Amino acid sequence: MEKGYLSFILHAHLPFVRHPEHEQFLEESWFFEGITETYIPLIKMLESLLNDNVDFAITISLSPTLIAMMEDELLNARYKRRLEALLDLSYKEIERTKFDARLNRLAHMYNNLFKEALYIYAEKYHCRLLEAFRKLDQSGKVEFMICAGTHGFLPLMEMYPQAVRSQVKIAVDTYKRVFGHAPRGIWLPECGYYPGLDSILKEFGLRFFIVDVHGVLFAEPRPRFGVYNPYYCKSGVAAFARDIETSKAVWSAEEGYPGDYNYREFYRDIGYDLDLDYVKPYLNGDGRMNIGIKYHKITGRSDYKDLYDPDAARETASAHAGNFMFNREKQIEHLYGKLGRKPIIVAPYDAELYGHWWFEGVDWLNFVIRKVCYDQKVFKLITPMGYLKLYDKFQIINPSLSSWGWKGYSEVWLEGSNDWIYPHLHMMVERMTELTHEFPHASGDLKEALNHLARELLLAQSSDWPFMMKTNIFSQYACQRIKDHIDSFNKLYEMIKYNKLDMGWLGRRINQYNLFKEIDYRVYK
Amino acid sequence: MANNKNNNKKTLTQEQIRQETTKFSHPSMEEHLTRQINLPSAYNKDRIIAMVRDPWWVFAYWEITPENENSVRNKIRQAGQNFDRSVLRIYDITGVPNFNGSNAKSYFDISLKDLARNWYIDVGAPAKRWCIEIGMVSKEGGFYTLARSNIISTPRFGMSDVLDAEWMLSDEEYYWLFGVSGGFGIGKSSMEMKELFKKRLEEWISSGAIFSLSSHILQQKR
Numbered sequence: 001m002e003k004g005y006l007s008f009i010l011h012a013h014l015p016f017v018r019h020p021e022h023e024q025f026l027e028e029s030w031f032f033e034g035i036t037e038t039y040i041p042l043i044k045m046l047e048s049l050l051n052d053n054v055d056f057a058i059t060i061s062l063s064p065t066l067i068a069m070m071e072d073e074l075l076n077a078r079y080k081r082r083l084e085a086l087l088d089l090s091y092k093e094i095e096r097t098k099f100d101a102r103l104n105r106l107a108h109m110y111n112n113l114f115k116e117a118l119y120i121y122a123e124k125y126h127c128r129l130l131e132a133f134r135k136l137d138q139s140g141k142v143e144f145m146i147c148a149g150t151h152g153f154l155p156l157m158e159m160y161p162q163a164v165r166s167q168v169k170i171a172v173d174t175y176k177r178v179f180g181h182a183p184r185g186i187w188l189p190e191c192g193y194y195p196g197l198d199s200i201l202k203e204f205g206l207r208f209f210i211v212d213v214h215g216v217l218f219a220e221p222r223p224r225f226g227v228y229n230p231y232y233c234k235s236g237v238a239a240f241a242r243d244i245e246t247s248k249a250v251w252s253a254e255e256g257y258p259g260d261y262n263y264r265e266f267y268r269d270i271g272y273d274l275d276l277d278y279v280k281p282y283l284n285g286d287g288r289m290n291i292g293i294k295y296h297k298i299t300g301r302s303d304y305k306d307l308y309d310p311d312a313a314r315e316t317a318s319a320h321a322g323n324f325m326f327n328r329e330k331q332i333e334h335l336y337g338k339l340g341r342k343p344i345i346v347a348p349y350d351a352e353l354y355g356h357w358w359f360e361g362v363d364w365l366n367f368v369i370r371k372v373c374y375d376q377k378v379f380k381l382i383t384p385m386g387y388l389k390l391y392d393k394f395q396i397i398n399p400s401l402s403s404w405g406w407k408g409y410s411e412v413w414l415e416g417s418n419d420w421i422y423p424h425l426h427m428m429v430e431r432m433t434e435l436t437h438e439f440p441h442a443s444g445d446l447k448e449a450l451n452h453l454a455r456e457l458l459l460a461q462s463s464d465w466p467f468m469m470k471t472n473i474f475s476q477y478a479c480q481r482i483k484d485h486i487d488s489f490n491k492l493y494e495m496i497k498y499n500k501l502d503m504g505w506l507g508r509r510i511n512q513y514n515l516f517k518e519i520d521y522r523v524y525k
Numbered sequence: 526m527a528n529n530k531n532n533n534k535k536t537l538t539q540e541q542i543r544q545e546t547t548k549f550s551h552p553s554m555e556e557h558l559t560r561q562i563n564l565p566s567a568y569n570k571d572r573i574i575a576m577v578r579d580p581w582w583v584f585a586y587w588e589i590t591p592e593n594e595n596s597v598r599n600k601i602r603q604a605g606q607n608f609d610r611s612v613l614r615i616y617d618i619t620g621v622p623n624f625n626g627s628n629a630k631s632y633f634d635i636s637l638k639d640l641a642r643n644w645y646i647d648v649g650a651p652a653k654r655w656c657i658e659i660g661m662v663s664k665e666g667g668f669y670t671l672a673r674s675n676i677i678s679t680p681r682f683g684m685s686d687v688l689d690a691e692w693m694l695s696d697e698e699y700y701w702l703f704g705v706s707g708g709f710g711i712g713k714s715s716m717e718m719k720e721l722f723k724k725r726l727e728e729w730i731s732s733g734a735i736f737s738l739s740s741h742i743l744q745q746k747r
Binding site for chain 2: 155156158159195213214216217218219220221222224225226227228241244245248335338395396397400401402407408409410411414415419422423424426427430480483484486487490
């Protein structure tokens, strides 16, 4: 019998970025890179596990904005073109590197990766990646969670429960439509939890969520099993806490696996390295950018980078997987002896870490899962829901305000660079609520307008915007996006309030931000 | 005031939206990401909103309409007093069920500069409930409220003292468990563990080292 469990949770999210008004748009490449480098490799890996009948369990959260982009015709068509262009470039690269055997081999590697991605994307799933996720869901081995509507950071909405409710409701409704059944778990954006949030989750039938370490450690009363067991909140919703050791192993820049010198170097991309005229047709915008073809390995701390060796990288990933498994065996054996209950180690990561940032990460995950299944008997993989079925009783606690952002609370999203957004965001919620009370049973154009008003509010609430302002990465885009949503919201508010709807303008806005078809403004009552 | 007249119009179907958008192409939309947007600097509504940043710091922003300000200034005059300064008054209302402005456990004031619209407040105390008022203080010591905030709670920082009779452990066991859970390692004795725990918690928060920066895909782009 196993002595404990490991629960991998991957959180996949990107903000809604879709610009039909531009032929090419740099920020859309976040989505395109995510598909090529993370989502398709993950799908491929999970399907291989199913084909090989490996006994495994994994949990994946998909944010509603990511789902919306995966469903969008325009983005799908653009992505397919993008992938075809990459494939085209990879053929050119094979030709360009034909006199250098080591480079040429790498050019072939990318050529194969793109061919395979195109096959999976276009032929196998007809540009409908959600089809692949639905199949995985039906396998029973992959549990999908939902995430708040636009990835709004919920602790900073606490004073407006209707705003939190709206973030949760649109998420649950989207999930039901996509998967044909209700979600059981929710990924709280940035693991942001505040006391009382659980009762709103309860209203929508959600059964569990994940918090950071101190969400549970600082809970009241004292948690009996540390972070190695779920707890129920008074509402009956379960909280699972992140494990530090497994986080460090993968996240930490110093101690983590992804920093190994044999792994691929993220920052040496031919989008920057090669002649501008040569790569120009493959840049998704005006300036240089990552294309996704990278020929070097991390090599060491200096700027000197040696060529990438896929065999050595694969061996390293396998060794790291063995090390990870060994450490979990020791950890779980140790805890099992002390706890008097089988521990669960909850290991959540941003999905885009795998493949996109840590190129070999998906291989590593594949190795870990297979090794855990075949090479040891100390622990098994499990989903949070699976674990909740193991015991009749769990301790009831009040988790503490917490997030997994820098310093553990709300500072990332509330500081000098981004605090200016809150007077607007909060006024939008008040105005939304005001109009909902004024028009509790709207229909026709008015209903369309009120629903879109809610959409603009949700889009403005993405935690991505203040995050980008704080980190000063794409902050100009973030500022412009949030201002655009605030401004459009205010405009539409006035139109509704004074009965001056401009349906042409509204139609264009709805066309531009075409997500959340099931939105219902009445959630703001 | 708006009314429900719009209800009589035909519903705007997706098909209509599509037609409408092809009809207009997107001249106005093309600029929508470069256009200069001037957000309102005020919404003409008296309010002060409080938000928790972490166990020690809270944030408040406010808007006070000129009408409200004038009426409070009048009130001060009518009371035969003289305006001295604007302040934020931060009330500790821990354990106070119905805060009414005068039953707080304690309070402290922060004097405001004229143009301040928000403030980060070092309350320095986890696990307490707070309410904030913006108001005017008279030279005679009177306090006149302009607006009162929502109620907020700073979270506890550290292990709770509340024990669950059904799920008891010895102190040593708790410290051991918290040490491994928090990645602090394991001390030899419970006293050592207590000290270590305290020290590590402080390091933990000041360094931010164990917290991952999320949204990795964005973070890693240059």
